[in-house]
Every structure is written in structure tokens, then in C-alpha cells.
Amino acid sequence: MAKLKVVHYINQFFAQIGGEExxxxxxxxxxxxIVGPGQALTQQFGEDAEIVATIVCGDSYFNENLEKAKADxxxxxxxxxxDVFVAxxxxxxxxxxxxxxxIAAAVQEELGIPAVTxxxxxxxxxxxxxxxxxxxxxxxSAAGMRDAVKKLAPLAVKIxxxxxxxxxxxxxxxxxxxxxxxxxxxxGSLRAVKMLIKKLNDKxxxxxxxxxxxxxxxxxxxxxxxxxxxVALVTSGGIVPKGNPDHIESSSASHYGEYDIAxxxxxxxxxxxxxxxxxxxVYANEDSDRVLPVDVLRDMEKxxxxxxxxxxxxxxxxxxxxxxxxxxFAAEFSQKLKNDGVDAVILTST
Amino acid sequence: MRLEMGHIYIKDIQFAAExxxxxxILYVSEEAVKAVALEDEKIKSVSFDIAKPGESVRIxxxxxxxxxxxxxxGRGGIFPGVIAKVDTVGEGKTYALxxxxxxxxxxxxxxxxxxIDMTGxxxxxxxxxxxxxxxxxxxxxxxxxxxxxxxxxRFAGFRVAVYLGELARExxxxxxxxxxxxxxxxxxxxxxxxxxxxxxxxxQSQGLLHDTYVYGVDxxxxxxxxxxxxxxxxxxxxxxxxxSACDKNPTYVHLNNPVVHDMFEQHGKTFNFVCHIITNENVxxxxxQRSSDWTAKLCKMLDLDGVIVSQExxxxxxxxxxxxxxxxxxxxxxxxxxxxxxxxxxGKSQSLADSDPAADAVVTGGNANQVVILPKLDKVIGTxxxxxxxxxxxxxxxxxxxxxxxxxxVLTGATNETGFNKLSAR
Numbered sequence: 001m002a003k004l005k006v007v008h009y010i011n012q013f014f015a016q017i018g019g020e021e022x023x024x025x026x027x028x029x030x031x032x033x034i035v036g037p038g039q040a041l042t043q044q045f046g047e048d049a050e051i052v053a054t055i056v057c058g059d060s061y062f063n064e065n066l067e068k069a070k071a072d073x074x075x076x077x078x079x080x081x082x083d084v085f086v087a088x089x090x091x092x093x094x095x096x097x098x099x100x101x102x103i104a105a106a107v108q109e110e111l112g113i114p115a116v117t118x119x120x121x122x123x124x125x126x127x128x129x130x131x132x133x134x135x136x137x138x139x140x141s142a143a144g145m146r147d148a149v150k151k152l153a154p155l156a157v158k159i160x161x162x163x164x165x166x167x168x169x170x171x172x173x174x175x176x177x178x179x180x181x182x183x184x185x186x187x188g189s190l191r192a193v194k195m196l197i198k199k200l201n202d203k204x205x206x207x208x209x210x211x212x213x214x215x216x217x218x219x220x221x222x223x224x225x226x227x228x229x230x231v232a233l234v235t236s237g238g239i240v241p242k243g244n245p246d247h248i249e250s251s252s253a254s255h256y257g258e259y260d261i262a263x264x265x266x267x268x269x270x271x272x273x274x275x276x277x278x279x280x281x282v283y284a285n286e287d288s289d290r291v292l293p294v295d296v297l298r299d300m301e302k303x304x305x306x307x308x309x310x311x312x313x314x315x316x317x318x319x320x321x322x323x324x325x326x327x328x329f330a331a332e333f334s335q336k337l338k339n340d341g342v343d344a345v346i347l348t349s350t
Numbered sequence: 351m352r353l354e355m356g357h358i359y360i361k362d363i364q365f366a367a368e369x370x371x372x373x374x375i376l377y378v379s380e381e382a383v384k385a386v387a388l389e390d391e392k393i394k395s396v397s398f399d400i401a402k403p404g405e406s407v408r409i410x411x412x413x414x415x416x417x418x419x420x421x422x423x424g425r426g427g428i429f430p431g432v433i434a435k436v437d438t439v440g441e442g443k444t445y446a447l448x449x450x451x452x453x454x455x456x457x458x459x460x461x462x463x464x465x466i467d468m469t470g471x472x473x474x475x476x477x478x479x480x481x482x483x484x485x486x487x488x489x490x491x492x493x494x495x496x497x498x499x500x501x502x503x504r505f506a507g508f509r510v511a512v513y514l515g516e517l518a519r520e521x522x523x524x525x526x527x528x529x530x531x532x533x534x535x536x537x538x539x540x541x542x543x544x545x546x547x548x549x550x551x552x553x554q555s556q557g558l559l560h561d562t563y564v565y566g567v568d569x570x571x572x573x574x575x576x577x578x579x580x581x582x583x584x585x586x587x588x589x590x591x592x593x594s595a596c597d598k599n600p601t602y603v604h605l606n607n608p609v610v611h612d613m614f615e616q617h618g619k620t621f622n623f624v625c626h627i628i629t630n631e632n633v634x635x636x637x638x639q640r641s642s643d644w645t646a647k648l649c650k651m652l653d654l655d656g657v658i659v660s661q662e663x664x665x666x667x668x669x670x671x672x673x674x675x676x677x678x679x680x681x682x683x684x685x686x687x688x689x690x691x692x693x694x695x696x697g698k699s700q701s702l703a704d705s706d707p708a709a710d711a712v713v714t715g716g717n718a719n720q721v722v723i724l725p726k727l728d729k730v731i732g733t734x735x736x737x738x739x740x741x742x743x744x745x746x747x748x749x750x751x752x753x754x755x756x757x758x759x760v761l762t763g764a765t766n767e768t769g770f771n772k773l774s775a776r
Contacts, residue, residue: 167776179697179775181716181758183474188688188769189608192658192713196686197620199711200545200656208774209691209712211705250462251594251741252695252719252757277462277593277741278665279633280557282496319665320594320741320759322694322719 004049004160007080008038009073009087009103011096014142015056023095025058027069029076040145041086044153049160053080059095062103070106077107084160089118089148090125092140097125105132114159116173118152126174134159134173175210215323229343232310234333236318236326237284237291237350238276239267250277251320256329258336262311266295278319279350291348310342318349352530353580356422356445356523363400363450363482371517374524376450378484378514386513387486392502394491399731401453401468401483406728408472409485411463411736412762413454413500413592414507415478415600418447420515421584428515429585431566433508439584440577445518451481451602452514454507455732456488459500462559462741464595464762465724465754472724475764477771478602485731486510497558504590508601529580529614531623534652541622545655548624549579549609550645550678551768552670554591554598554662555630561590562599562662564628570637574629574644576652579610582626591662594741596718596764597690599662603763608770609658609688624652629674631667638670646677656684661767664692664718668703679708690715690765691775695757715765716773718742718758726752 012018012025014036034042035054042051055076062069077085085107087100097119104115109132118136119126126135136155138148151172158165165171167180184191191208198205223229240248246257264271267288274284274291289295297309314333318326337345359374366377380398387396401407421427424442427434453466466478473479488506490499532540553562555570562569564587577586587604610626617623629645632638649657657678661671671687678685691701691714701717738747742759749755758764765773 167774169776175776177698179691179693179701179717181720181773181775183772184774185772187608187612187772188713188715188766188774189612189658190769191774192609192660192686192688192769193612193616195711195713196547196656196658196684197616199684199686200547200621205711207710207712208714208776209689209701211707211709211712212700212702214705215700247738247745249744250739251759252692252744254744277460280560281460282558320692320719320757322692322696322699324694324696324699 003047004083004157005052006049006156007053007055007077007082007085008041008051009055009057009085009100010036011099012056012058017056023058023060025056026061027055027057027072027076030054030056037089037145037149040149041153044149045157048157052082057099059099062099063095070103073103074106074110077113078111082113084156085113085115086152086156087115087117089136089138089152090123091138091142091144092120092123094124097123098128101125101129101133101135105129108133116152116156116159118148121174130174130176134165134176136172137174223344226306227304228307230308230310230341231297231306232337232342232345233292233294233297233313234345235292235315235348237348238274238317239272239284239288239292239315240275242271242273244275248275248317250275250317253316253321253325256314256316256333258312258314258333260311261294261313264294265298267292276317276319276350278317291350310340351441351578351580352528353441353583354443355527355529355583356443357448357525358445358518358521359524360447360450360482363484369517371521376447376514383510383513386509387488387506389509390502390506392491392494392498393488393506395489396506397487399485399487401485401731403468403480403482405468407468407731408727409453409455409466409483409731410734411455411458411732411740412466412595413456413463413503414589415602415762416452416507416511417602417605418452418511418515419585419605420445420519422519426584428512429508429588432563432588433512436565439586440581444584445521445523447514447518449482451478451483452507452511453478453483453485454488454503455485456503457490458736458739459496460559460593462593464592464740465760466762467724467727469727470725471722472761475722475758475773476761477763487732500559500590508588529583531578531580531625534624537622537624541618544620544622546624546653547613547621547656548627548649548652548654549613550627550629550657550659550674552659552661552667552674553587553628553630554667556633556666559591559593563588563590569630570632572630574627574641574648576648577626577628579614579623579626582607582610592762594718594759595762596742596759597663597715597767599766599768600763603766603768603770607768609660609768613658624654631663631670633666638673642670642673642677645674646681649678649683650681654683658686658688660688660769664690665703672704672706672709676706676708686711686713688713688715688767688769690767691717692719693717695719695721713769714775715767715769715771716758716775718765720758722756722758724754724756
């Protein structure tokens with residue numbers, strides 16, 4: 001396999017130009033040169049990759065002349081056309097970390113060249129860019145160079161070759177919000193027992209799944225005049241016309257259905273059923289009104305308690321369906337509901 | 351309670367004129383096991399087949415997996431309140447046929463049964479690719495109601511497993527392990543300086559193909575209670591559920607509950623394994639509140655220092671999991687939870703349907719939405735008729751070359767939440 005071509009980005013300090021007093025050093029391309037941490041990277045790359053050029057830029061220069069610096073550096077990278085771009089590692093240097101994240105993300109986004117960087121988890125650049133580029137987790141000072149390079153080099157090679165990237169704990173990158181499966185060395189129960197022993201003894205332990213920030217939705221204000229409101233039914237309980245004509249999946253739905261209930265007074269065993277695989281379907285199949293209460297709303301329509309029941313309903317299976325998919329479905333049919341002048345929606349789940 | 355578990359290693363299964371175990375080979379009389387399965391008039395016909403690790407065989411739709419056992423000393427029998435008469439089990443001596451399982455399969459009940467592949471990528475994920483499987487495919491009588499059909503197949507599997515377990519009654523086990531727990535007072539006196547811990551097991555109890563039975567009682571109808579951890583080894587808890595197949599506990603998992611076994615390893619060393627607490631996962635909010643209140647109350651009454659909570663299923667039970675965790679932690683009891691994730695095919699969505707900062711120690715069995723391609727295999731035991739409809743499949747599942755594009759969800763036991771496997775995610 002041919003050696004991958006790498007362009008390496010570092011700051012003025014790691015290029016041994018100087019410290020803070022030289023932080024205004026403008027971006028500079030050094031073709032064919034391996035500078036500072038590039039030596040350690042080269043060693044770690046072995047036969048897999050080689051640094052074809054190093055770009056040096058002062059941290060203040062980069063951050064104070066952001067657009068120009070970015071454009072200049074992108075042009076330099078483009079000219080070299082590397083297989084992969086490596087920035088840093090920046091350890092706990094804040095401005096350097098932000099520069100590494102910014103330029104790595106830009107190279108990836110604008111040039112389509114895969115990029116990777118490395119920094120300490122508390123570096124502000126980590127939070128800013130961890131979902132955009134792979135950031136290898138390093139120690140908080142340059143004393144951790146050896147350790148950082150050991151993770152950075154193989155990850156750069158994998159990314160450069162377009163290979164599948166494993167879980168963060170395997171590859172050593174800062175968790176980026178994308179959950180990736182892998183096989184641990186011990187079974188889950190044993191990992192749980194070990195975690196419990198640590199927790200009991202007030203020793204540090206690492207959760208395998210940090211609790212996410214939850215997306216909570218405040219309900220809309222109450223509808224004042226229900227007697228004239230147009231009400232629609234929406235369900236994640238999988239109610240569909242008998243035979244499931246659009247083949248909505250029993251779990252992890254890839255789409256939703258839109259069905260016309262104009263003139264339908266009652267959902268019967270012969271006409272409707274559930275496609276949902278996550279609950280006992282017997283009772284919903286006997287009488288789908290139990291999940292999608294068309295019969296009751298027809299009564300209320302007759303009694304004048306609601307203005308009218310919208311002639312279309314929207315349905316999918318919530319079972320095992322990703323939040324992102326649900327959001328996308330709802331964004332689409334909410335617009336349709338709005339366009340159809342619907343005032344209120346009864347959303348039933350199971 | 352003290353239970354001696356005798357392991358009899360099964361190296362091969364063969365059909366023969368007479369059922370017996372000799373030199374580690376299980377000989378099965380097809381006629382005899384058929385008769386056992388057909389004792390229930392709701393089963394019209396049954397066929398048996400053998401699937402071995404590494405063979406190009408796919409078993410589907412899978413309902414339950416059961417390890418044959420026999421009670422040779424002590425009170426009660428295997429599957430008390432289900433097959434054996436009701437009597438408290440968990441002490442004395444029990445033999446298990448290791449390395450094999452009875453797998454029940456057959457026409458689909460819901461959308462909900464699973465797949466076991468004996469080779470290929472699917473085999474890496476399902477733990478039951480590593481067992482020698484005696485598969486029974488059951489055909490119900492015509493016009494049967496779904497609940498009756500599910501029950502008939504469930505019981506047929508237990509009867510066959512018990513029949514096979516009986517063959518070991520007079521044998522000498524290859525290996526013996528002893529599991530012993532103390533009474534509350536004994537434990538306090540014997541291990542005054544060790545932390546007191548328990549295992550809180552959440553049992554799936556949401557309805558058809560989502561039920562679990564404790565001594566024959568539907569787990570929907572229990573309030574949380576305590577058990578000796580050895581009781582499950584005699585079949586005190588059995589499965590009546592298999593959807594989504596990846597994270598439901600087949601009876602095999604209850605018999606071999608890995609949390610129970612791994613906690614026993616530490617018992618008397620790093621902690622005192624006080625007891626096994628069971629609770630349910632009902633769909634009504636009042637039930638969720640009552641059950642989580644009670645688990646927390648039991649943890650407090652038992653003066654526990656820590657617990658491991660295992661979930662069964664996902665989505666709706668995520669709320670039970672978080673309620674349990676939050677309330678137990680609020681009693682000052684340190685908690686580790688075991689779950690799995692539904693983070694979407696791309697791994698980018700929220701993994702659980704509920705969360706709380708109290709859940710700071712989580713073990714995960716992996717993302718069940720991950721897509722896997724299962725190559726076409728030479729032989730199918732059961733039927734592929736429903737393969738596009740089971741949970742985790744779609745209209746696009748069956749590809750032109752005969753391979754299947756599915757989510758891990760479809761594979762029996764793949765993301766088990768008692769920590770049965772090594773699969774995880776970050």
C-alpha cells in the first residue's frame with residue numbers, strides 16, 4: 001500500500017519559533033519539512049504515511065485574522081492535496097486548540113480531505129469541534145506527546161484510508177455523540193459488578209453512557225374554542241389500514257403514513273390494525289379506536305364539542321424508532337397539518 | 351440457601367431410537383420428544399431439528415431458548431408453578447445440561463420473534479450460536495387465538511427441556527459449583543465490614559410476547575419482592591417474551607443470569623450479596639410508580655449500600671429504569687444500571703427514552719439499531735415468511751442475493767441487558 005500523504009498543522013510554539021511574543025506569526029507553508037511533533041508522528045506512521053508539508057501559524061495570528069488565515073491555510077493544503085490532514089496536538093493550549101479544531105473542520109468540510117486533531121478534553125476547542133472532527137484525547141501538557149501521537153497517528157491512517165472508525169474508547173478520540181458498537185473484553189454483568197465496587201469505594205469509575213441532555217417540549221397554550229376547532233389525530237401506535245399498505249416497519253420505522261378517514265365513523269377489526277411490534281397487538285387489532293379514537297371524535301363532532309375531525313391522520317410506530325427520525329417525520333407532517341388549517345392535534349402513544 | 355449446581359457437558363446431539371445421555375452425547379428419540387410437545391391439543395404438529403455452532407443454519411422466528419435442568423436433591427422441581435408443582439426452589443442439588451439449548455420456533459405470533467444464525471456475522475452477536483440447539487418448530491391448531499398459541503408453545507418448550515433434563519438425573523456431573531447465600535442476620539454477623547448489595551432485576555411485563563412468569567405468576571401482577579439468588583437457577587423465573595428479540599431475556603438467561611453469577615463471585619470477598627429483588631415493567635403509570643417506590647423501599651429496608659439494576663426491553667421500560675435508579679439513589683444506595691441503546695442506525699440519536707443525572711453509572715449492551723448484513727445461509731429452520739415483518743426488519747430486508755439487511759434488534763439476545771454479552775457502545 002502506498003504511503004498516505006499527510007499535511008501537518010502546528011503553532012509557532014511547537015515550531016520552536018517562539019512563545020507568546022511570536023504568536024502573531026503568519027501562516028507559512030514548509031514543503032517537505034517535518035517540524036517539531038511531526039518527528040514523533042513520522043516515527044509512529046512508519047510505512048503507513050508521511051508528512052509531505054508542515055504549516056506553521058501563530059495562535060494569535062490565526063484567531064485574530066480568522067478568515068484570512070483560514071483561506072490562506074486552506075489554499076496551502078489544497079495545493080499539497082494530501083490524503084489526510086493532521087492538526088496539533090494542542091493539549092490544553094486554548095487558542096491553539098480552537099485553531100486546530102477550526103482548521104481541521106474547514107479542511108474536511110471545504111476541501112473534502114479527512115482531518116484529525118488532538119487535545120485535552122477540557123480545551124475549549126474540544127467542546128466546539130468534537131462533533132465535527134475526530135479529536136484524539138490527550139493529556140493536558142506536551143509531556144503527553146508520546147501518548148498522544150500513539151493514538152493520533154493510527155487514527156489519521158484509518159481516516160486517510162477511509163476505514164471504518166471504531167468506538168471512541170477503542171480509537172482514543174473524545175466521544176462525539178455518535179454511538180458506535182464494539183466488543184468489550186468482559187461481559188456486561190462483570191463490568192457492572194466492577195463498576196459497582198468502584199462506586200461503593202468512592203473510586204473513580206467511567207460510565208459507558210453519559211446521560212444526555214434531554215430535549216423537552218413545552219406544550220402549546222390550551223385551545224380556547226374547541227367547538228370550532230379542527231382536530232387531527234396523530235399516533236405513534238402504528239394504526240394503519242388493514243394490510244399495512246405502506247409497509248410501516250414494526251420497529252425502527254423509516255417512514256410515516258397519511259390516511260384518509262373521510263366518512264369513517266369507526267375503526268373496525270376488518271378495516272384497521274396496528275403495525276407496531278412493541279406492545280400486545282391483540283386489543284388494538286380488535287378495535288383500533290383504542291389507540292386512534294376516531295369513534296369518540298366522531299361523536300364529539302356530532303355533539304358539537306369539536307368543530308371537525310381532520311380527514312387525514314398521520315401514523316408511525318414509535319417502537320425502536322430513533323428520535324431523529326421521529327423529529328423528521330413530525331417536521332414534515334406538522335407543516336401539512338398547518339397548511340390544512342388544523343387547530344389542534346391529539347397525539348396518542350402506546 | 352445452598353445450591354449445588356452440577357454441570358454435565360453436552361458435546362453433541364443426535365437423533366436416536368432411545369433418548370439418553372452417554373459420554374457427553376445427548377441422544378434424542380424424536381418420537382418421544384414429539385409426544386411430549388403434542389401433549390397439548392393446541393399444538394397441531396411439531397418438528398425437531400438440530401443446529402450446531404458453525405453450521406450454515408438460520409433459525410427463525412425464535413420464541414424462547416431453554417437450558418435443560420433436573421432437580422436431583424432438595425425441595426421442588428424445575429420451573430416451579432409452571433411444570434413442577436409450586437414449591438420454593440433454590441436449595442439442594444440441580445444438574446444442568448451445559449453447551450446446549452432447546453429453541454422454540456414456529457409461525458409468528460406478533461411481529462416479534464427473533465433470529466439465531468449459527469455462523470457468519472449474526473453468530474457473533476447472538477449468544478445462542480455457541481450452543482448445540484435442539485430446535486422445535488411448532489404448528490398451532492387452526493383458528494387459535496394469539497395468546498393461547500403463545501402459551502402453548504411456551505409450555506411445550508418447558509416440557510421438552512424438563513424431559514431432556516430428566517435424562518441426567520442418574521449421571522455424575524463433570525463439574526460442580528456451590529452457591530450459598532446467608533439469611534439477613536447471618537450475613538450481617540458473618541460479613542460485618544462488607545458493603546451490602548443486591549441485584550434488582552426488572553422483568554418485562556407489558557403484555558403478549560412481553561410477559562415473564564415468577565413461580566407461574568404473571569409478573570404484571572406482582573409487587574416487587576425479594577428472592578434468594580439461587581432460585582432462578584431452578585427456573586423460578588421463565589420467559590414469555592421475545593420482542594425485540596435482541597434485549598429480551600429468554601428462559602436460558604434467567605437460568606444462567608450473569609449478574610447473579612458475577613455477584614456470587616464477589617460474595618463474601620468484596621461485598622455481601624444480600625438478595626435478588628425482582629420488579630416489573632408495567633405500562634400504567636400508577637404501576638410504574640408503585641413498583642419503583644417498592645424497589646426503593648426494599649433497598650432501604652434491607653440496609654443496602656449498593657445495587658445493580660438490569661432492564662429488559664427499551665422505550666417504555668426506560669422510564670421504569672430511570673424511576674428505579676432515581677428513587678434507589680435517593681435512598682442513599684449506590685446504583686449501577688445495565689441497559690441497551692436505540693441511538694438510530696447512524697448512532698446519532700438519544701439512546702434512551704428517559705434520563706436522569708442520578709444514572710451516573712451505566713453499562714450498555716450496545717446500539718440495537720445498528721445495521722448488520724446477514725448472508726444467505728444454506729438451511730432455514732422455521733420459516734423466512736415473516737422475516738420482513740419482525741421488529742428490526744423492513745420491506746428492504748430481504749435482498750436479491752438472499753442476504754438480510756436488518757438491525758441488531760432481530761438477533762435473539764444480541765444486546766441483552768443482564769450483561770450476558772461483551773457487546774457495548776461508546
